[in-house]
Structures are given as structure tokens and as C-alpha cells.
Amino acid sequence: MREPASGLDRRLVLLMMLGSILNPINSTIIAVALIPIGAAFGAPPSRTAWLVSALYLATALGQPVVGRLIDLYGPRRLFLISTGLVGVAGIAGTLAPDFGVLIAARVVLGFGTCAGYPAAMALLRREAERTGRDSPAGVLAALAVANQTIAVVGPLLGGLLIGLGGWRATFAVNIPLSVLAVTLGALRLPKERGTGRGEAGADRSSPAARIDLARIDLARIDLARVDLARIDLAGMGLFAAMLVALLLFLMDPHPAAWYLPVLTVALGAAFTVRELRAATPFIDLRVLGGNLPLVATYGRSLVAYVVSYAFLYGFTQWTEEGYGLSPLGAGLVQIPMFLVGIGLSVTIGRRPGVRSKLLLGGAGQLAACALMLALTAASPLWMLVAVSVLFGVPQGANSLGLQNAVYFQADPERIGSSAGLLRTFGYLGSIVASAATAASFGRHASTGGMHHLAWIMLGAAVLFLIVTLFDRSLRRVAAS
Template sequence: MSVRNWWFMIAVGLGVLLNPLNSSMIAVAIPNLQNVFHLNFADVSWMIFSFYIASSIAQPIMGKASDLFGRRRIFLIGLVVVFIASLGAPFSPSFGWLILFRIIQSIGTSMIVGVGMALVRVHITDNQATALSVLSIFLSGAAAMGPFVGGVLLHVWAWQAILLVNIPIVVVSFILAWNMIPKDVPSRSMAEGMTFRNWIHFIDAPGIILFTVGLITLLVSVLSAKSTSHISLAHVGLGVVGLIALAVFARYEFKAATPFIPLRTFLKYPALFRLNIEFMLVNLLYYSLFFGLPSYLQMVRHVSEFHTGILMLSLGLSSLVTSPFAGRWIDRSGPNLALQVSTLLMTLGSIWLVLLNPSSPIVSVCVALAAFGISNGLNNVAMQVALFKASPKAIIGVTSGLFNTSRYFGTILSSLLIGIVMGDQFSAKGLSVLGIILTLIALSLVILSWRRGELGQFEKE
């Protein structure tokens, strides 16, 4: 790539890393926020829920918006939104305000991620594979280093630092993007004829509203019932409302012209549906460990934020180191064997959580972290290859979007699972229960992956 293209990649890379960095740094900050705002884990977990729910909604909308208004414009606006949220959040007068700024931050980072890959594909025509691999390093590196960076910032200052650290990154990315990203011409034929009513249908606003109301209402029902230790009529009522909203959402999506989540695709291609369910469960397992173990280390084993961040490095680094080797292995042998090994590693890591006790050496958590890290490195490549093999080329954009949605669902479910199991306070017994549940889920994935191997699905072509 030319020197200008390298600066272009740095501009885009610094922007897109904001989403994984901010979603991962929070893992180490959860116990600190519990103490500052006097909340239990179920309440403070809305820092996780809000970010991923907003991301799952905003990313597909921003992808559509970029087709109308231009990718460069959406990218730059996203950086401004992140700047405002990161500057305002540290001064939040209450936890509710912090959640609001967190949602705004998620929308901003989703604007950037939603168009970052497209910018690279459009403007880097030579050595495109190299450019995409560089962008992948920014994304996976930020996710891997997030807990460590968060731990260091909490150690030297306070929780506000994990928000303010975005500001210099945003400023540098904005200056470079303003100068290096070419001005693009929006689709005037679409934009000029797009009325407000057409825009509402274009983004599927009714579907988004039904999805948001259903998911949030259901989460509030389950978490509030857990926090009060009893199920009241109000909890049941909220849960019923949530389930009805999600049922209406599913029915509506089958009829929508441009659905928010194209469920018709799953009916037409059952293999894609099974793959997305598997991907959702994989992320449920991974993020249950990712968000649960830092809180266990700090609240049960009384490990500092700094040392928790160092321990969590074994998760991210093992994933980063595994990914390039996984790529070469899967190129030769196909994704099936890698997925089978991955599920076995997650099973072993989950069993290790069950065996941990308050007298276990702290460093022993690295066994579970490394198992899940290597598994994640295998999954990142193998699942993507399996998706390409299962998806018709004509709808690969749609299926890739669904794949990201499945990732968000798995992350949301992981936080819900931790909140239900742990409730008000983390404990060694709670970690063992969590480990048992994760082991059962991992074993179900082992069965699915080996059965798929016997059927010869996703073999190397």
C-alpha cells in the first residue's frame, strides 16, 4: 500500500477500534461502578446491556444511512458523537445519566464500525486483503487489550478514565479522516426521493421499536425479579408484555419489505439459522467468562483492577496469537475440525471454572482464560469461513449482518445469565454454578459440531 493508504488505514482503524475497546474495558470496571453507585451486579450490568442493544440496532441503520448520505460523512459524525459522549459521561450526576451517555457512545461507535469496512473496500483497491487484515488487527487488538487498558486506567485514576481515554483517539482519527478519506457522493437518486415516511419504512422503524420494547421489557422483568428475590405480578406482567412484543416483532419481520432482521432468510436457508444459533451460543460462553471473571477476581479474590487486567491479557493474547495459525489451518482442512477443537476447549475451560475455589492459586484462572482465548481465535476464523460456505453469494451482505446480530444476542444473554446466577453479589459458589451452566452449553456445542462433521457440512471445497 502507498503511504497515503497507510494513513487512511490508521484513520479508519483508530475509529473502528473505539467500539471493541469500549465494550471490553467495561469488564474490569464493573465492580468499581458497583461501589461508586451502590448497585448490585444485575443493575450495573445495564452498562453492558445498553451498549450491545444500542449497537445491534444502530449498526444496520447506519449501514443504510451511509448509502444515502455518504460513508465519509457518517464516519466523521460518528467520531463527533463519541467525543460528546466521552466528554459528558465522566460528569454524569447519576447512574441513569451514565447509561444515557453509554447509549450515545454506542450509537457513535456503531456509525464508525458500520461504514469502516465499506470505506476500506471502496477506497483501497490494491492489496485489499492486507488492508482488511490491518483493520482486523485494530478490531481484535482493541478487544484483547481492553481489559488490560481498563485495569491500568482504574489503577492510576478512576472509572472516568475509561471514558476520557477515547478523546485523544477520536481527535487523531478525526484529523486523519478529514484529510485522508476521499469525499464520496451520496446516492442522490435515493436521497432526493426519500421522504420521512419512506425513511421510516426503509430502516424498518416499527420493527426496531417492537424489538427494543420486547427485549428491554423482558430483561427488566427477569433482572428485577432476581434482585427482589421473588416473582410478583408486575414481574410476570412485564415478562408477558416483552414476549408478546417479540412475537409481534417476529410476525411483522416476515412481512416487512426491508426488515430490520430478515427472518425470511432463516426459513429459506436452515443451515444459516443453525450456524447463527451456534455463533450466539459461542458468544454467550465467551462473554460470560469475559464479563464474569474480572468481577469474581476483584470481588471474591480481592485482586486489584491492575492485576485483573494483567490476568485478562492471557485471554486476549491467546486469541490474537491463535487467529493467524487458525487461518492457515482452516485454509488447508476446512472449518469443521477447528470448530470441534474449539468446542472441546470451551468445555475444558468451563469445567475449570467449576473446579476453582477460594484457595486455588490466582494464576490458575489463566488456564480457563487461555482455553477460551484459543477457542475464540479459532472461532473468529472458522465461523466466518463456515458462514461464507453456507451463504449464497447474492445475500452475503445480509447474512453477515445477521451474524453480527447473533454475536450481540450472545453477549446480551451472557450478561443476563451472570446477573441471574450472581444476583446481588459475586461468590465462589456462584462462579461454580456459572461454570456448570457453561459446561452444559459447551457440551451441547460439542454434540452439534461433531454431528455436523459426520454430515460433512462446511467441509473444505
């Protein structure tokens, strides 16, 4: 039985956390598995980077669509379907006979993790309306801590799984996670109107009531089919083609590939024209254009993820190949970052300020990137740990600041799709980070390549801090 309308339905919080961690756990586990996978298939870092990009490309495409469908139909159906795909991807990755199937499994995994975060934000908004208490700071902090906690477990779990069962075990872990998510979702997610007791709470024991409910359900199914048929497939295709063209160039930039940047710009222009004309656009550019503070938040998310994921993937590969640590050792080095992030999230999570959190995160990024430039293969281990500790500051502060900003800046009727877009822009940053890592390392994760990557990260960190300092709209988001 639910709690009275005076309080949040606490049964949903665990489900929100579970759905939202499916993506970060796969992000952090794969970070320590890239070198072993490369060794198994003879793939250099420039090629294994596609395992990262494939997941984020799929998620960047799927998040806005799934988020909008959650706005229209509620989270239940989309959550159950998406988390079911996570299990399918886990099976495919575990049994993958070649590198191409492994990339395909990561694509399916990307689509499977699309619903967790938008569903959590939609449930939170629904509960705020039900209880009349629009004070989500505690639950938003809990979501951030859950993501930080699983990120702590990810690298260590990845190292342990690789030691026990090889890199395939890092895919197999998705199977029980999927079963748990689908089971809890089926038990705890509220049924949408027309699928439970009916619009007026009719008695299901009555034959007439059962007939009426059947009619309502059929009507909803027909409506779903009509709306799904109107999904902007052309916009999605142009968006995907634009990202792939950009990635192909960033992964291996050379003069002979001059046509790829030109193709990227042309596809971007076509995508813009399409979205401005589409009745139901994939990304509603008009809505974004009318909410510049939200656009600025999305831009900050992109830049922040460039820094954090370049560290997660690039630095981890260097600690294994360039510094000589085992996958388990590389995972252990990452733990201080996530522990600091958790501690910071718990400390400042309930405070409503947004600007102060982002400024703190920006300063932490600058300090950590500067220290990366001082590292060599002969550096003492404590210096690697110090870098990890410094990166814990933006890990905790930026995630809180960005999701709090979206919650207050977005249209309440579009909170699912707005939250999805936040993750989309973050995933675009992750794709850029993956491409930067591939371009910096080439065939080997050397110290020189790590320094090259650190300069790219430092430039992104400076941009993040400048944009935050001069964004006056942040002063009006709750209290800064």
C-alpha cells in the first residue's frame, strides 16, 4: 500500500536508483575491460574505443525518444521493455564470437539503458504533484549517490570479474541486473490509467466493467500505434549519420578524410531543417531555442562529460598499458574518485544551490587535469591516487548541479524528455571523449598520448568554468 499523499512513495526510490545505474555500471566496468578485450581480438585502443562510442551513440539517440514516450504514456511500459533489452545485450556480449557482435551488443545495451533516468525524473515529478511537495533535493541526491556508489563498484567489480571469468563476465553481469529490474518494475511501477482499475476505478469483478476496461485498453493501444508511427525516423537517421561521420573523422583524423567534416556539417544542416519542419521532431529545436538557460545546462553537460569520461577511459587504459597495473589495480586506483564523489554528494546534496556546485566542480576539473600533465610512467602510485581524489570533486558536484538545474529549468510537462536530453548531451560528450582518447593513443596507451589527452581535457575544463561563471541565469535557479 502506498504512503499517504503527504509523503513520497519510498518503494519507488529503489527502483529509480536501479534504473539509473544501469548505464554507469556498464560505463565503469568496460573501462577496465578494454585492454583485455583488445588483446583477445587483436584490436588496438583506437578500435576498442568503438565499444564506448557504440553504447553512447545508441543512448544519445534513444534518450530523447524514450523520454518523450515516458511523458506521453508514463514510465512503466518503457522501463520494462528497456531493462529487458539490457538482459538481451548481456547474453549477446557474453557469447559474442567476434568483435563486431560485441559492438552490436553494446548498441543494444545503449538502447536498453535509455529509460532508467527519464523514468526516475518522471516518477519524481509525478510524486511531487501527488504529494504537493516540490522539494526533490533529497531524492535527487539519492540518485546521484546511487550512481556514484555503483561507479565505485564498477571498476573494482570489473577487475574482479575479469580475474575470475575473463572479460566476458563483464557482459554477463547484465543478465541478473535485467531480471531484477524487470521484476521490481512489474511489481512496483504504477500502472497507467486504463490498465489498472480503469478511469473511474471500476470493479474488475463486474463483466461490464471488464468489457469497458478492454475497450479502454484497446483504444490506448491504437493511440500508441498512431503516435509511434509519427516518431521522427528521418530526424533520428540524420542525427545518427551526423554523429557517425563526425566520429569516423575524430577517431582517425587525416587529410584524406577531408570529406567527413564536410559531410558532418551538411548532415547537421539537414537535421536542423528537418527538425524545424517536423510535426513531432526527434529533438524539438524550437523548445530549446525558447529556453536558453536549459540549452546552457545541456552545453555544460557535454563539456563536463568530455572531461570525466576521457579520464575514466583514457586514464584507466594508461594505468594498465602505460603504467603497468593489472585490470584490478586500475580499478582500485579509480575508487578514491568515486568515494570522494559520494562524500561530496551526501554533504552538499540537500542544498538547493546550483551555481556553487558547478563552480566547485569546474575548479576540481582544472586541478585534476593539471596534475595529469605531471604524471609519467615513473611517478609514484600516490600521485595516481591524488589525481583520482581530485577528480572526485567534479564527479560529485557536477552531477548534482546539472540534474538540479534541469529539474527546475525544464517544462514540467516535458520532464522525461528534458532529462533524456541532459543524458543525450552528456553522452555526446562521452563520444567526444572516446574519440579524443582514440586519437591521442593510436595503437598504444602511452604516456605521451595520456599527456595529449590531458591537454584536451584541460581545454574543456576551462570552457566549462568560463560558461558557468558568466551564466547569470544560474543565480535564479533555486539558491546559488
